[in-house]
Amino acid sequence: MNERGLTRKQGLTSERGAVEILEEAIQLLRTTPAANIAVYLTGAIPFLVGLLFFWTDMTRNPFAAERLAAESLAVAVLFLWKSVWQALFEARLYRQLSLSSPQPLKLARLGAIQCALQPLSLVAIPVSGLAVIPFAWTVAFFRNAGLFAALGEPRAVAVARRQAGLWNRQNWLLLTLASLAGLLLFANVLISIVLLPQLGRSILGMEGDFARLGTRFLNSTTLAVAASVMWLGIDPLLDAVYVLRCFQGESLATGEDLQVALKRTIRAAALTLPLFIAIFVAMPNARAQAPDKETQVRGTIDPQRLDRTIGQVIRRREFAWRTPHAAGPEPQGRWVSWVRSALDTLTRGVAWVMEHIQNWFRGKPDENGAEQTSTQRPPIELWIALVAIALLVAGVAAFVAGRRKKAIQAQPVKPTAASIDLADESITADQMPESSWLQLAEDLLAKGDCRLALRALYLAGLNSLSDRGLISIRRWKSGLDYRRELERRARGSNDAHLTPAFARNVFLFERGWYGRELVERADVEAFAQGWEEIRRYAGRP
Amino acid sequence: MPPERREASMAMWSILSVTGLFLAWMVFYYFGMTLARVPSTFFGSTP
Numbered sequence: 404m405n406e407r408g409l410t411r412k413q414g415l416t417s418e419r420g421a422v423e424i425l426e427e428a429i430q431l432l433r434t435t436p437a438a439n440i441a442v443y444l445t446g447a448i449p450f451l452v453g454l455l456f457f458w459t460d461m462t463r464n465p466f467a468a469e470r471l472a473a474e475s476l477a478v479a480v481l482f483l484w485k486s487v488w489q490a491l492f493e494a495r496l497y498r499q500l501s502l503s504s505p506q507p508l509k510l511a512r513l514g515a516i517q518c519a520l521q522p523l524s525l526v527a528i529p530v531s532g533l534a535v536i537p538f539a540w541t542v543a544f545f546r547n548a549g550l551f552a553a554l555g556e557p558r559a560v561a562v563a564r565r566q567a568g569l570w571n572r573q574n575w576l577l578l579t580l581a582s583l584a585g586l587l588l589f590a591n592v593l594i595s596i597v598l599l600p601q602l603g604r605s606i607l608g609m610e611g612d613f614a615r616l617g618t619r620f621l622n623s624t625t626l627a628v629a630a631s632v633m634w635l636g637i638d639p640l641l642d643a644v645y646v647l648r649c650f651q652g653e654s655l656a657t658g659e660d661l662q663v664a665l666k667r668t669i670r671a672a673a674l675t676l677p678l679f680i681a682i683f684v685a686m687p688n689a690r691a692q693a694p695d696k697e698t699q700v701r702g703t704i705d706p707q708r709l710d711r712t713i714g715q716v717i718r719r720r721e722f723a724w725r726t727p728h729a730a731g732p733e734p735q736g737r738w739v740s741w742v743r744s745a746l747d748t749l750t751r752g753v754a755w756v757m758e759h760i761q762n763w764f765r766g767k768p769d770e771n772g773a774e775q776t777s778t779q780r781p782p783i784e785l786w787i788a789l790v791a792i793a794l795l796v797a798g799v800a801a802f803v804a805g806r807r808k809k810a811i812q813a814q815p816v817k818p819t820a821a822s823i824d825l826a827d828e829s830i831t832a833d834q835m836p837e838s839s840w841l842q843l844a845e846d847l848l849a850k851g852d853c854r855l856a857l858r859a860l861y862l863a864g865l866n867s868l869s870d871r872g873l874i875s876i877r878r879w880k881s882g883l884d885y886r887r888e889l890e891r892r893a894r895g896s897n898d899a900h901l902t903p904a905f906a907r908n909v910f911l912f913e914r915g916w917y918g919r920e921l922v923e924r925a926d927v928e929a930f931a932q933g934w935e936e937i938r939r940y941a942g943r944p
Numbered sequence: 945m946p947p948e949r950r951e952a953s954m955a956m957w958s959i960l961s962v963t964g965l966f967l968a969w970m971v972f973y974y975f976g977m978t979l980a981r982v983p984s985t986f987f988g989s990t991p
Contacts, residue, residue: 515954515960
């Protein structure tokens with residue numbers, strides 16, 4: 404690279420807006436090849452995964468301190484790994500902007516510089532954040548250092564230091580905007596993480612561990628995951644921003660940005676010039692198309708025929724509604740004159756009220772031409788009009804209120820045992836309480852319908868388990884679904900017999916309900932005994 | 945760059961990079977130690 408002769412004055416005179424730089428950075432990231440993004444992610448993903456593991460292990464595991472040395476060393480190595488790949492990513496972005504031919508990559512040198520410098524950022528950035536004033540410079544310096552080291556700049560540290568000092572106001576604004584964007588992104592990611600399981604349960608009926616956690620899902624690990632995702636979004640943007648700043652800073656001495664702009668213009672001109680030449684060459688020979696016979700005929704159209712056609716068109720229904728009525732004698736007749744006189748009276752009344760209201764506010768001129776003051780008593784007609792309006796409003800309000808009171812409130816209809824059709828596959832266990840199902844089972848058993856009694860008992864059992872919070876009843880769930888759900892939810896319970904007992908009963912029910920064998924009274928009794936057993940296990944603390 | 949100066953530069957950067965690794969290790973070690981010392985109730989776990 405060339406020796407730079409930058410001065411602060413030069414730098415300040417060509418300072419660009421922070422929003423403009425951010426827009427360019429976003430554009431740079433959008434146009435960058437996927438390979439460059441892959442380079443960034445190669446470094447960032449392992450580091451973030453390692454850091455999240457380290458965070459979770461240290462915060463959750465009471466024996467984590469035994470592994471602290473090894474795990475912290477691993478995270479430190481991953482941090483250096485990320486720093487090297489981040490520098491390579493920045494260098495690729497820079498080469499996307501620059502015209503200069505890339506220097507051969509010296510990976511060992513880059514690794515050494517990054518290993519030596521970037522760990523300092525772990526201390527320097529928080530300390531400068533506390534000191535406030537050097538914060539923006541410090542952030543810029545560490546990012547610039549990685550960039551220039553990856554670009555093969557012999558004096559990477561010195562150049563990074565000089566570039567970090569450029570355009571301080573822009574640097575601060577960029578960091579402020581990036582912080583705000585980061586906060587917003589963090590909030591959005593967090594809301595998505597917390598709400599997605601709930602939405603999945605509400606809309607799709609997917610009930611998983613995350614959905615059942617509810618608000619307890621919002622813990623330090625979730626916050627750390629949201630922060631990591633936010634960082635994956637903001638960090639490459641900041642890289643692109645500092646790459647742009649460095650490119651523009653370098654261009655102050657080299658004029659490379661002008662060369663790039665000129666080259667782009669020439670390239671665009673080279674593409675469009677042949678087109679222009681072709682147009683200008685072809686233009687003298689261009690001739691307007693000769694009018695054909697049909698056009699000639701159209702040019703000599705008969706004006707009377709045209710008027711007639713227009714008249715026909717505006718009489719169509721789709722246009723007639725907006726055509727004004729033709730002037731002429733007004734319609735006569737007893738009803739017509741009555742309506743007309745009522746409308747006139749109403750119009751005069753409204754005009755009279757409006758006039759008196761206006762006079763009241765303005766002050767009515769007396770006989771001598773002097774205006775009355777607003778403190779004088781308003782005329783009696785105005786009071787009458789106001790009282791009439793108030794009465795009218797009160798009457799309408801009373802009418803509306805009376806109608807509301809009369810509205811009949813619908814009572815929820817609870818299905819009774821008599822209204823339940825047990826043969827219907829769509830009925831669910833929560834349509835009646837457990838006691839009603841049991842009563843129904845007894846009635847059916849007394850009538851000798853063992854098959855339906857079996858189903859009523861099965862639904863009573865499901866209802867009982869649902870009341871204990873061990874299953875959630877859904878129309879689409881099969882016996883296997885309930886069994887899996889019970890296994891999952893009862894995992895923490897002390898009794899290991901609950902799930903096998905439930906599985907046995909589900910088998911008995913499905914064999915009786917879906918099978919071809921006739922259901923006997925003994926089957927129903929065995930089933931009822933099984934449910935008693937399940938109730939006993941489920942009721943244990 | 946003369947060879948002896950180049951070697952000195954390489955040695956210096958090697959020492960600095962090892963120092964950097966130790967510094968990063970130290971930072972993460974103390975960070976982890978702080979996390980491990982915080983009561984688990986702070987992070988939403990059952991005590």
